[in-house]
Amino acid sequence: MAFTRLFKALAAITLASSIQSVAAGSSASSDSVCANAGKCVPFSIDLTWGPSDPSKAISRNAILTNGSLPGPPLKLKVGDCVDFTVHNNMPNVTGIHFHGIRQNGTPYSDGVPGVSQYVIQPGTIYQYQWTAEESGTYFYHAHYKGQMADGLYGAIIIAPADDAKTPWGLIDSSAVATLKAASEKVEPVFVSDWNRRTFSEFFAVEQAANIDGACSDSIVINGYGSQYCPSAEFIASQASPLAALVLNGTSLTSKGCFPPNSPITQGGQYLAFQNLAALPDDFYNTCIGYKGANYTTVVDAKDGYKAFSFINSASIPLVNIAIDSHKFWIYEVNGNYIQPQQVDQVVVANGDRISFFVKLDQTPGDYTIRVANAGLNQVFSGFAVMSYKGGNDQVLGIESLNYGNQNTTEIVPFNPALAAPYPPNVPATSADRSFVLDIQKSPQQPTEAWAWTLSGISSYNQTNDDGQVPLLFQDVSQIPASDLILETLDNEWVDLIIKISGPIAEPHPIHKHANKFYMIGAGVGDFNFTNVADAITAGYPFNLQSPPYVDGFTSIPANGNGTWMVFRYQVNTPGAWLLHCHIQNHFSGGMAVAILDAVDNFPKPPSDVGHVCTGTGKSNYPGLNSTLSSGSGAGYGSGSSTNNEGVSTTSSTPAAYTGAASSVTVSMTSLALGLLALAFAL
Template sequence: MQLMTLLSCALRIWSPTWCQRPHLLQLDDAKEPSPARQPVRFELHITSGKVDVIGAGTRDAILVNGTFVGPTLRLEQGDEVEFLVRNYLREDTTMHFHGIAQRTTPWSDGVPGLTQRQIHPGASYLYRWAAEEAGTFFYHAHSKGQLMDGLYGAIVIDASPKVKRPFHLISRDASEEQAMLAAELRNQPLLLADWSQYKFDDFYQIETTANFDLACTDAIIVNGMGSQYCLDPITLDNMTNPIILKMLKDLGEDHMTAKGCVPPIQALQGDYDVDVGKLPPHAVRECIGGRNPKGNFTFSVDEKRGWAALTFVNVGGLYPLQVSVDNHELHVYAVDGQYIHPVVTDRVYVGNGNRVSVLVKLDQEPARYTIRMANDLLNQILGGFAEMAYGDAAHPPRHQKPKMNYAGQPLIDPIRSFKPEEGQPYPERRPARRPDRTVKLVLRKPGRPHGAYEWSLSGHELYNMTAEGLDPPMLFQGPTKAPASELVVFSEVGDWVDMILETEGPFAQSHPIHKHGNKVYFLGSGIGRFPWSSVEEAERSLPVGSFNFENPAYLDTFTTPDIAGNAPAVWTVVRYQVENPGAWLLHCHVQTHQAGGMGIVLMDGIDQFPDVPLQYREWNGFTLPS
């Protein structure tokens, strides 16, 4: 059952109309910023335009201040932010600040129907929030998959000088430590994304028309630039996972498609009436090929400075990525804005929504070094590239040493890999040993009469795009008017909440789960079902060390495990403390899964639920109240 059939409140869908000029939620309508520091103001104009990102032809996209992708916003820890969005699109939009806690400002979280009304065409909305935590974050649309159309940009918040960094754990040399501190201030965000030649609306329409869970795209781009590579069949066969090759042969197919995708096979979609004949040829099979007119994204570093800091940000709508830099080790020092005990690795896994910050020692010959990205799922062989140039170097090194190939397969043995769920916070922090509440979630397709493209995070019910028009939003209604539904979870301030996520198999794919409002501790994961009612009960049955209570990763986006075999399920356990009252979304960051229903609402802190300021409550998506 979908959310809208559960809500007892009235739903009003606004008719989009064009205004002569955007109407603005005035700066003095919200609470005054701290007098100690003037607010930092940003103004973004959201428009549409044609782009040729991968040289395979133009497509409609969303521009931010006339550019694809949006500009990087740089702040200092402690800044008060005023972020004005002017919507010049012919459709509604909102803006979410991924990883920003929005402590005391939940109406600036940007989830339509939950924390605000949609920003209608011709209207504007002022988001106000505090840059309490340092690190790399990003802003992106939270409406109808517009992230996949290019509505995103990086946010870099420099840490206060008083904050302890972990750089002395990389080198005890004082000059090296200073070089790393300086590199952090020059942090280069690399926005990684899978890119489709289809607009999201068209991509999703293909899914609904063919009743098909579509997971095939055209390229991986970096900071809005990339290429589409069409590999020959022999190369594709050599890069195809043996498990997938055997499965294809068992199902009557011999190869991946020209785009490197698993062919459209009814049996892989489950028990649904799939019509693969309604899939356009380019959706799965045809590869056009092309290169951005300006080439792949390239940036320069100064080797005389000794170190460079990079943050890999996965803003893509579909795929988790593996990332490596030729000839260089990666010193991971932060994940999702949280400093960690540094880890030296050859490549990093960056799930959708994750930010992985690394230091790179610039100790190689002056040259251009390839940064390699590859889809980490088995469904498509897909890679992408960027370049890190020492100064104005124009050529690759004499001895190129890649760590992995186009498909992400290791080229060195052994290869060191890092996942965000392995990062240990620095300084140390740990959760309470026992929770106050436990929530069990089942990640699966709910089956008929729902479509093959629809997903549930709660087991049965769907939180899908129809909820974006809810008026008034759930935050405004408060917890007493929230529906009694498995899509809504209640808690009180101070509670420690366990969330047990069980993903049904076989062939259970991983899901990047993003929690709005604050971070979670990643306690553990495993293969098989989770039959226990609590973590405490599971501890008595599982091997010692199945759960990490001492130094678990502290993340706002975590990825559930995948299985390519016949195990019935996989499980994940996270724990968080309710310290930020509000209505917060928990959802899969795969945009088609989110659109297909994969989310729930966390009504956190119902005993101290915030009052929404009058002007935000009465703003109707068009004009200010008189």
């Protein structure tokens, strides 16, 4: 049996080698990926397709990574090289993206089929190789169509260099060593929506009914969670007052969602083309309910502080996070240290990673971690538990966030516009090139509510994932001009001016592959300029002194108006990349463009791209001393986290919110507070 498996693996490697060599053709260089393998840390994942664990959350067919969901974390230190091997034992093709990782010199490892690689075929082995250049929290996830929604994701934690400057002294100058120790044991926490349907099934329903789907079944934390079915009265009592205004006399569905025929959220022009008979009852209108377990992390007050990195791997919702009776010291956003902010709540958008310290100074007990959908599209939440050692399972704490994302006390939210890099890091004062992009429903598909464009003209076609020779493997001089392909020159500074059409401007989390950018400005209203210089002359405010430095940012939501935002980045990572919305059905609906960075210095992939090399390196991550064995993910356990079966999770009104409706103090949600600040009125 073992011999048969080995034979198949060797055959797969040989086949992959032949495919890649032929595919590369004249574009391939003589450089070899495997020439570097001896110094690289080996890390392997084994992908299978099968039912998820029914004790944790709704069970359905999903992508299991080394038999689990999420997959095992990869821990490295700045300077480490990794050989990341994928054993595709699924019946489906795939590709793995390393979200936020700068692929300088390794553009063939970005993991986007049709752009930087061919798909990984079923029954084959494929290896990525890259070097950890920047510290922080990142993650690997599927980048073939909407497969991320099927559970393929895992954390990447990169420790800083020994001489790196850290902001610990700005948080607590008397506890620098304690904060450093906590940061070295940071716990990654994935937050996602989890649906009864696979993504391909979900998207097929969306297309058949001709709707822009925005209704999920549940929120899960590290794969654990329940589908709650509270009463209509409870849902209405927890919802934002703005929801009632937008609904204009209609009601939320039994799953807490805006109805699929709402002209405000769907667009009145599409209602005549809907086929709501194609919607299954439980897609919007029937809440089935499911009692799963709650994720529990155990903390020890003796440690002083606990560090978390919350990662939003959701298909649809932006999420707001709070822990009863605990404040956060946010110190890192999207893998970059920031000037710390002490807050009560933080919104984490799709694809973003927010790292923070929690001071462990409360009475030992169990404190609820609340994760609420931060948008108006649906009223629902997920829950986890932070359990102090010695607390005897006693539930304690005062909530600041209800089931519908409304504040129950006065709070300080995280302000992403003030997330200045630490140490200071500024962009160029002007750009060499500007691109104007316009997020809207696809003008070329005027009857299809699910179709989007980022360019303002065409929808990105995800059939490119399957049939197109990857852009990286093409002769860049022969790639036809298109509104879906942007081209830049080496070392230029580029402005991406992104406009979001109204009258309902949804929040769109836009992610750029390859390298980070500076978020220099955003606002509500028209932006009738083709460059930032003219906008500054006209009095528009921009932040060129301390702008956030990130790989993803979310547009301001607006009702009755359009919005805009501007990203500025330096072309210092040549290759073929994507810029896209991280809401998975928006991405699949066409909200993406490709960027060919540095066409005057365009890289040529090595001839052995995807080959399996023999790495023998060791990770320099603090506390990891053993060589990682291929295929095992050795040394990457779940820390102190446990599953607490005693936590109450029901499929009706959450126990944590029984009777809370009468005592809720309505105030502006932290999402609005955080995102409206992005007007950058300096």
